[in-house]
Amino acid sequence: MGKNGGKKRFTLSWMIGGAQGSGVDSSANLFAYSIASAGYYVFGKREYYSNIKGEHSYFNVVAADSPVRSTVDNVHILASFDSETVFRHAWEVEAGGGIIYDVALENESLKNIPTIEERLKSEISEKLKNENVGETLRDVITVAKRRGVRTYPIPYMDLIKKTGEIIGEKQLTLLLRMVNTMAVAASFAILKADINRLHRGLSYAFRAKRAVVDMNFAACKVVYDYVKDNFSDDFPLTLPNRKNGEDLILVNGTTIVGIAKIVAGCRFQSYYPITPAADESVYIEDKQVFNLNAVSALDEYEYPHLAESKQLSEKGHILVFQSEDELAAIDMAIGASLAGIRAATSTSGPGFSLMAEGLGWAGMNEVPIVVTLFQRGGPSTGLPTRHEQADLLFAIFAGHGEFPRIVMASGDMTEAFYDTIKAFNYAEKFQVPVIHLLDKSLANSTQTIPIPSIDDVLLDRGLLINEHLEDRGYKRFQFTEDGISPRAPLGTRGAIFWNTGDEHDELGHISEDPVIRTRMMDKRMGKLELIKESIPAGDKVATYGDPDAKDWIVSWGSTKGPILDALEMLEEEGVGPIGFLQVKILHPFPAELCLETLQSARRIIDIEQNYSGQMGKLMAMESGLRPTNLILKYNGRPFTSTEIRDAVKEVLVRNTKRIVMNRGG
Amino acid sequence: MTVTQKLTMAHFRTPLFNDWCPGCGDFGILSSIQMALAELQLEPHRVVVFSGIGCSSKTPHYINTYGIHTVHGRPLPFAIAAKLANPSLTVLAVGGDGDGLGIGAGHFVAAGRRNVDITYILYDNGVYGLTKGQASPTLRRGLKTKALPRPNLNDAVNPVALAIVCGYTFVARGYAYDTRHLKELIKLGIQHKGTSFIQVLQPCPTYNDLHTKEWYAGEDRVDPDTKKPVPRLYKLEETGYDGEVKSPSEEEAVAKAVEAIKRSYEWGDRIPIGVFYRNPYVPTYDQRIASIAPIYLQSPPALQPIRTKSMKPVADVSPLFDELRVLY
Ligand SMILES: Cc1ncc(C[n+]2csc(CCOP(=O)(O)OP(=O)(O)O)c2C)c(N)n1
Ligand code: SF4
């Protein structure tokens, strides 16, 4: 393990684990925020079971002195307060790293931990047997020590009691809840980080709850001092405060999308609870009332009722509606959109399966809606809390018959923010449903990102009219040159129209006339060409690395982060040059742009988190370009950068055609 | 907005060819809706009629208001969202018994819990008309209508009772051929603040050969004295029945609901039509939203500005960023 300094990027990989419901998340948020507050960039990954209490969850936070976009396989500090975390993760701690654990649990035995799967138990058991030791926590610690791992046994109970004395709190159950915070404080002491930053972190993690913050900070001080006094201070990595000139936020994917929807002018969001999408809707519901800026700069033609009333509200409101199922969720977004507002729904695979019905109706009736799709492990219930990118082809093809839609995917939090806004612009401009693909990794990771600027954000509402002057003659589906007809909200004077899922005429009445049918199909499907022509190249694909490279990685969605971090590592090792083409608009597929970039490539390495390399297939179908090598992963855990680095090296050295990665606990 | 010209039924007609079978009960329901809208002097462009899929769900195309013919079983979710987005619209949902109580049953239940101010009219013909006469959820067990190869094995759901237990705050039943009575029910339904449910007994002369116009008229049972048929239908209000809850008391609401459910089980020789239950004391959904976000009533989604003249967003999210900002 390298020391700080040198020109290499400084990286610390920290992990905390514990039973679900015991505060693993808040302690990880505490650590991440406190470290960020000390001037570092962070990226954190959250892994948890589909369970509320008792199963094992863990959080891996990487802190670095330059922006970091992914996690790595190795761990420098493992912070724990239960034994299961140590049994599971001690093996990931690298030589020279450290394990913080509860000394009172040393006699706990592997076989008595019911939440470790049998397969994993025998794997651990085997490792211990090979080291000729028993199966207690003490034995795991012994083995770690043999590998040169530092160990930090903490007498949590004594320290909790001591904290109780200091703050005058006798209720042990209350005090015991702080054990997670104490594990973070111990980490801070080992890293010689500034304990005062923990105070800021506590305020972030526990929001306005002042008393809780103070109590936890008292506990932090007790542990911090204990570690300083009782262990040698030779840990090779230290985290002194450093100056960071950037204005950053620490945010996760569901939150950034929620904020973006408010900016985008979305005023109705329907959803049916599902992991990992529901957090987004719950966040928006919590923030449903917000302030409005610049109400004096409104267009009186666009908002005649406001000009009339002269009483402009200083507040805005977004209505979040929890529907009875996802069939209703998408239909509600459509119903709200018909009333002329920007509307969305948010879901994951199982819910999106139910939405296929409403999606087709929206396509048929040219209704703008945004479907935010946070992918998770499938098929069926699959891996509800784990990561996968296997809904790409389904998003593109869901629904019977043919209708136009846009499918787009974001690669990181910042893209997710701007893409959310673009999704509404596309939906209204082209009057189509837009499916915005995100995934569990983006949803549940936390990252420091620059505060998104909204200075250049424009809301393009397309051909939206709010009056129709003649009393009759408005045709919702009027044939026009580019296929886009003026769209009036329900309730508009002079613009009565009909909608139907049946084929229809320009007024929106049912029609089975073969000539009208063909013209209407041409009108709707023709919009795909218009979309291709109108969306700028930079919004469709992004390229990174050496433009003249012969070896190209192609990918989409949240693999962007680990790929970019892996490319940096490879460059440092002198491997390359390698290019990376990220496809952002997946449908209509930017075939020409892919051809332009990849035509003379020697290798096209398709990296995806699914079994079949779905984007590679799509690319072959749309452009004729076929991936030469596949790096895939479908074990439910997101790629780490180190994993991609290793796999790419294997492709370059051995030209392996299909590599399936399987790392992560 | 002042209405310059008195609106008549003609204002609510479209010039379309109506392709229902001759003698279909749907014609009576259609004109009852048109009459009700005209009598309430609702401007056509302020009204939206949503429907599902089925013969009955073609209704919106024949009415000159906004007409949204949605997906099989789903008129309610569309209608509820449109109403919440723009509460100034008068929103109706219409559809068949298969649409509302078969494929759309989940939405039927959920709508009762919300009391959004819309009116839902269910065309009950006991069959799936548009798919050629299969049994619908309201067809009783053992009955074999014309197109069924065997008698129906399922029990029927009682739409009025179901609506009441689901929480609908206005529950009525009408008859397709008694358009004057039905029109009044629809007017009451539209005027009621909350979700109104109107079940309409609708003869389907093509596929339901049991519950025909003649059957409802009692032509199979002639009074020996007057030599006239004894109609099966009777009006609740003519028997002194009053299903209206008169105080905010929960106790009274329950008592009235139980009474209404009891009445809804009358079938066969005497079939009640009219208002079964009405409770004006349940808060509507917009009031519920406003209890959390008072701004909703003044500034519902459809009336909110989202961008400036130069297309810039007007929402100020800086407080949200501040909560997440890293402080050094
Ligand atoms: C998802 C789906 N399944 C099946 C159908 C076929 N379908 C069309 S109408 C209908 C039943 C209509 O019955 P009902 O709702 O009672 O209306 P009615 O025709 O009797 O007025 C069915 C099953 C469909 N359109 N969509
Ligand atoms: S099949 Fe029945 S319900 Fe449908 S139009 Fe004909 S008569 Fe009316």
Ligand SMILES: [Mg+2]
């Ligand atoms: Mg029917």
